[in-house]
Amino acid sequence: MSDLKIVVCMKVVPKPEEVGVDKETMRLDRENARSEMNPTDMNALEMALDFKDRYGGSIDVVSMGPPFFSHFLPVGLAMGANHIYLLSDRDFGGADTLATTYTLALGIRKIGDVDLIFCGEESSDGATGQVPPGIAEWLDINQITMVNRLDYDTEREMVRGQREIPGGHQIVDTPLPVVISVATASNEPRFMDYRLKSWAFEDERITVWNVDDLKADPGYVGEPGSPTIVSGLEQAPSRERRMEFIDGTPDEIALRLAGILEDRM
Amino acid sequence: MTERVESLYGIDEESKAIWVFLGQIGGNLEPVSLELLTHGRQLADQAGWTLVGLLLGHEVGHLTEQAIAHGADEVWLADHPLLEEYTIDTYGRVVFDAIMEGKPSAFIAGATPNGRDLLGRLAVRLRAGLTADCTDLKLVTETGILISEVTGFGGGVLALIEAPTHRPQMATVRPGVFPLSEADASRKGRIIDFQVLLSEDMLKTEVVETVVGAGVDLTQAEMLVIGGRGIEGDFEMLRELADALGGDIGATRPPVDDGFIKRERQIGQTGVVCRPKVAIVCGVSGAFHFAVGIQDAETVIAINTDPEAPMFEFADYCIVGDAAQIVPALTHALTLEKVPSV
Ligand SMILES: Cc1cc2nc3c(=O)[nH]c(=O)nc-3n(C[C@H](O)[C@H](O)[C@H](O)COP(=O)(O)OP(=O)(O)OC[C@H]3O[C@@H](n4cnc5c(N)ncnc54)[C@H](O)[C@@H]3O)c2cc1C
Numbered sequence: 083m084s085d086l087k088i089v090v091c092m093k094v095v096p097k098p099e100e101v102g103v104d105k106e107t108m109r110l111d112r113e114n115a116r117s118e119m120n121p122t123d124m125n126a127l128e129m130a131l132d133f134k135d136r137y138g139g140s141i142d143v144v145s146m147g148p149p150f151f152s153h154f155l156p157v158g159l160a161m162g163a164n165h166i167y168l169l170s171d172r173d174f175g176g177a178d179t180l181a182t183t184y185t186l187a188l189g190i191r192k193i194g195d196v197d198l199i200f201c202g203e204e205s206s207d208g209a210t211g212q213v214p215p216g217i218a219e220w221l222d223i224n225q226i227t228m229v230n231r232l233d234y235d236t237e238r239e240m241v242r243g244q245r246e247i248p249g250g251h252q253i254v255d256t257p258l259p260v261v262i263s264v265a266t267a268s269n270e271p272r273f274m275d276y277r278l279k280s281w282a283f284e285d286e287r288i289t290v291w292n293v294d295d296l297k298a299d300p301g302y303v304g305e306p307g308s309p310t311i312v313s314g315l316e317q318a319p320s321r322e323r324r325m326e327f328i329d330g331t332p333d334e335i336a337l338r339l340a341g342i343l344e345d346r347m
Numbered sequence: 348m349t350e351r352v353e354s355l356y357g358i359d360e361e362s363k364a365i366w367v368f369l370g371q372i373g374g375n376l377e378p379v380s381l382e383l384l385t386h387g388r389q390l391a392d393q394a395g396w397t398l399v400g401l402l403l404g405h406e407v408g409h410l411t412e413q414a415i416a417h418g419a420d421e422v423w424l425a426d427h428p429l430l431e432e433y434t435i436d437t438y439g440r441v442v443f444d445a446i447m448e449g450k451p452s453a454f455i456a457g458a459t460p461n462g463r464d465l466l467g468r469l470a471v472r473l474r475a476g477l478t479a480d481c482t483d484l485k486l487v488t489e490t491g492i493l494i495s496e497v498t499g500f501g502g503g504v505l506a507l508i509e510a511p512t513h514r515p516q517m518a519t520v521r522p523g524v525f526p527l528s529e530a531d532a533s534r535k536g537r538i539i540d541f542q543v544l545l546s547e548d549m550l551k552t553e554v555v556e557t558v559v560g561a562g563v564d565l566t567q568a569e570m571l572v573i574g575g576r577g578i579e580g581d582f583e584m585l586r587e588l589a590d591a592l593g594g595d596i597g598a599t600r601p602p603v604d605d606g607f608i609k610r611e612r613q614i615g616q617t618g619v620v621c622r623p624k625v626a627i628v629c630g631v632s633g634a635f636h637f638a639v640g641i642q643d644a645e646t647v648i649a650i651n652t653d654p655e656a657p658m659f660e661f662a663d664y665c666i667v668g669d670a671a672q673i674v675p676a677l678t679h680a681l682t683l684e685k686v687p688s689v
């Protein structure tokens with residue numbers, strides 16, 4: 083079977099260290115934050131590309147977000163994906179994971195006959211890890227989360243995923259179609275192929291779908307489709323630390339520290 | 348066409364109860380499940396609600412006592428051979444059925460890989476609101492609204508999240524954020540046998556093997572010695588210091604990625620959040636992703652060659668110096684002091 087149809091869900095996120103909370107409005111200040119591809123989604127794409135290299139097939143990237151995502155998503159093409167779909171509509175704004183997974187699932191369904199869906203373990207802004215199992219539920223297909231290695235048994239048409247669990251790992255088999263969430267740092271994403279780069283970043287390489295294209299139920303997308311609301315926002319309190327510097331030779335420092343430690347043991 | 352998505356049951360049908368999903372590994376309840384019972388007990392007492400534990404497994408009946416000793420009023424027990432190992436197929440089905448029968452106002456679980464796997468899927472099935480990896484949970488007594496605190500953007504921002512109109516109010520909670528109560532064996536509770544109908548053909552996922560090591564749990568360590576890239580993989584040196592302190596060792600992400608130490612020992616946003624009495628942090632620059640992992644440490648000692656290292660802003664005692672010299676000297680000093688003087 084060499085026609086595996088693979089989708090990778092990728093998201094553009096603000097660089098976490100550049101996001102703060104505006105102390106006056108108590109709103110998120112991401113104006114000054116530069117954006118990047120969600121780091122783990124690069125691991126997801128790499129796992130998908132490797133899977134395709136080994137077992138054949140094609141890869142589409144799907145993303146839900148505002149139009150500016152289209153400046154970043156072509157990285158996927160330059161790394162080897164075949165097509166990019168951006169689900170973008172004003173009405174998709176304000177989505178929590180319920181609405182996001184509904185929308186992504188509609189996009190994946192519209193692509194049709196998808197065998198594998200790769201997601202990152204979590205996004206660095208949402209950081210829920212809920213999107214992959216949520217997509218699997220809407221599509222009523224299998225899921226393996228926190229995967230750091232994936233193989234395919236072509237005879238049984240089953241994937242075998244190795245999951246990271248606390249203190250060890252677990253190996254599970256499941257038939258296609260399946261959603262895979264890829265554990266952070268489980269591989270080394272490849273570089274862009276420079277022969278593809280200028281092609282990838284040409285205009286109109288990306289298919290954009292809106293609410294109507296997806297025939298989405300307006301009550302299920304964006305804010306109406308989101309049970310959760312953010313009722314408060316604050317800068318994380320940093321615990322007051324003494325910041326006392328201790329000087330001396332290593333032995334002097336060691337004695338001083340030993341004293342401090344004895345009091346606390 | 349719908350105006351607004353609705354959960355399968357609403358506030359008018361809810362029972363005034365907090366349900367805790369009791370995860371178990373190798374015949375024991377996960378520490379985070381007990382932490383959630385401890386905290387859930389406080390919330391339930393404050394609001395006059397019931398605290399219920401939901402336990403799935405095979406021949407796990409004895410664990411109900413532990414759950415009651417940590418605060419549960421009731422334990423719903425689903426015992427079945429096909430529940431021996433977690434799979435989304437079986438657990439998803441049984442937990443969904445139990446929730447639809449008990450209709451709790453709130454349903455919480457540990458933010459473990461399985462807890463997130465399970466609730467992420469069930470929240471969609473229930474059309475409910477779910478917050479992930481919470482660092483605090485409050486219950487507003489008058490309204491019955493559960494408020495979850497989550498950290499975002501690498502830990503720099505705290506957000507409060509609620510789902511006021513949808514039930515159950517779901518959350519996964521980060522292991523280690525709530526302290527654990529002492530077990531009280533005299534507590535009494537009810538055990539409810541939850542009958543399940545499961546058959547092999549419902550199982551699409553097959554667990555081929557589960558390998559869990561000795562079970563490192565850094566969330567419970569009181570003395571922690573943590574190494575970053577600056578110690579160049581010499582965790583042996585840190586281990587000696589940790590042994591002298593009766594503690595354990597942890598790491599930042601780079602040494603984990605480089606294979607010097609296992610991922611289960613990674614501290615930080617994508618690793619463990621610990622709350623030791625003392626954290627001795629060696630050769631760590633102090634990235635925000637890391638610092639959230641030790642923000643609840645009582646005392647932080649940092650050793651770094653770079654006087655400008657951001658790590659010092661997160662430390663009580665700051666030592667500008669080479670960890671390769673200071674750490675052995677400290678181990679030596681501690682070992683010496685244990686030898687009775689003549
Ligand atoms: C989404 C995301 C999630 C992340 N999650 C985590 C996480 O959970 N945990 C985590 O740790 N990181 C995490 N990171 C990575 C994090 O941002 C930092 O890159 C990482 O913490 C840096 O590790 P470090 O301090 O060991 O290394 P470096 O930043 O390279 O710092 C090494 C330090 O060692 C000092 N040094 C060098 N030699 C010596 C010596 N001989 N003695 C003493 N000091 C010396 C140097 O001055 C320097 O300050 C995450 C990143 C991302 C993007």
Ligand SMILES: Nc1ncnc2c1ncn2[C@@H]1O[C@H](COP(=O)(O)O)[C@@H](O)[C@H]1O
Nearest residue numbers: 091146201202204205208210211212213
């Ligand atoms: N808006 C989005 N568009 C595409 N993929 C997404 C989106 N949000 C989340 N994902 C995918 O779901 C994974 C987990 O995200 P989250 O559940 O938000 O932590 C990410 O790593 C992505 O692969």
